[in-house]
Amino acid sequence: MSDKTEHQDVMLKLMAQNAQRIMSTVPWAQALGFELTGMEKGRAFAKVAWREDLVGDPDTGVIYGGVLTALLDNLSGICINTALKKPMSMATLDLRIDYMRPADKGRDILAEAECYHVTRNVAFTHAWAYHESRDKVIATAAGTFALNDISRWASGNEAMEIANKMMNGGK
Amino acid sequence: MTDRAAQLQAFLDRTPFARFIGMEFKTDGGTLVTKLPFQEKFIGNRAINALHGGATGAFLELTAMAQVYLESELQRPPKPINITIDYLRSAKSEDLYARAIVHKLGRRMASVRAEAWQGEDPAKIVTALQAHFLVAENS
Numbered sequence: 274m275s276d277k278t279e280h281q282d283v284m285l286k287l288m289a290q291n292a293q294r295i296m297s298t299v300p301w302a303q304a305l306g307f308e309l310t311g312m313e314k315g316r317a318f319a320k321v322a323w324r325e326d327l328v329g330d331p332d333t334g335v336i337y338g339g340v341l342t343a344l345l346d347n348l349s350g351i352c353i354n355t356a357l358k359k360p361m362s363m364a365t366l367d368l369r370i371d372y373m374r375p376a377d378k379g380r381d382i383l384a385e386a387e388c389y390h391v392t393r394n395v396a397f398t399h400a401w402a403y404h405e406s407r408d409k410v411i412a413t414a415a416g417t418f419a420l421n422d423i424s425r426w427a428s429g430n431e432a433m434e435i436a437n438k439m440m441n442g443g444k
Numbered sequence: 445m446t447d448r449a450a451q452l453q454a455f456l457d458r459t460p461f462a463r464f465i466g467m468e469f470k471t472d473g474g475t476l477v478t479k480l481p482f483q484e485k486f487i488g489n490r491a492i493n494a495l496h497g498g499a500t501g502a503f504l505e506l507t508a509m510a511q512v513y514l515e516s517e518l519q520r521p522p523k524p525i526n527i528t529i530d531y532l533r534s535a536k537s538e539d540l541y542a543r544a545i546v547h548k549l550g551r552r553m554a555s556v557r558a559e560a561w562q563g564e565d566p567a568k569i570v571t572a573l574q575a576h577f578l579v580a581e582n583s
Binding site: 298299300301302303304305325326327328329330331332336337338339340342343344346347362364365366367368369370371372375 | 458459460461462463464484485486487488489490491495496497498499501502503505506520521523524525526527528529530531534
């Protein structure tokens, strides 16, 4: 196994161990109740439970589309980190969401995101939101993210501490 | 406030998500200006105290939807078909404002662009959104 793959494996393992901490450093993800449920190289999985206050249509009880936008945006950002050789900060450049069908009232929404290409400055992602399985997709997303080096960032931030730990190979 | 604006206010008042984010609006003739008063929970990145893209996006989508509702005679809110969001600057931890222009309001589809800004200058756009909504009733 090459050093690079080994390093990436350590990073992925650390990210998985710190999954809930990664989400909890993002107040908006916390406010909407996002849970990170899994990570693989270039992929990430999450869940958001149905909640009364996230409803966008009081007559049908359907979760507001903007909640899915936030979920897919957030998860896309996380899946990029699993694809990178070192942790970097990222900012969404653009995000397109297609709403295929309304979510069902009272059901959890699952999501997965895939980072399918990375360049020096930009990462490209696809993401899906669904109930139970990918057969019935509620929404899909295509995103592009600008990548930035985190070394210039201020310390004292929990997410950055996790990232810095990863950069040092988990030591 | 026009009747239509009053109906919109009534809808937002009973929509849980609109209350959850605390969106406000005022109308100037037929055009809305919406406001998202800053709350800690909108933060997406604590290291630079920037708003989460999902928070600005959700707010812009509601703004676009509200403008379509205001200009149409729909009894139900329009259904989003797709949205494209351009993040032009990072949104700071302060109040966010937005307005939307309906470029086309057909019998079935509406095409809308919404723009968000902070501070005094509406031309200094932080985030822009392009959306298509289904406006046909009974569909």
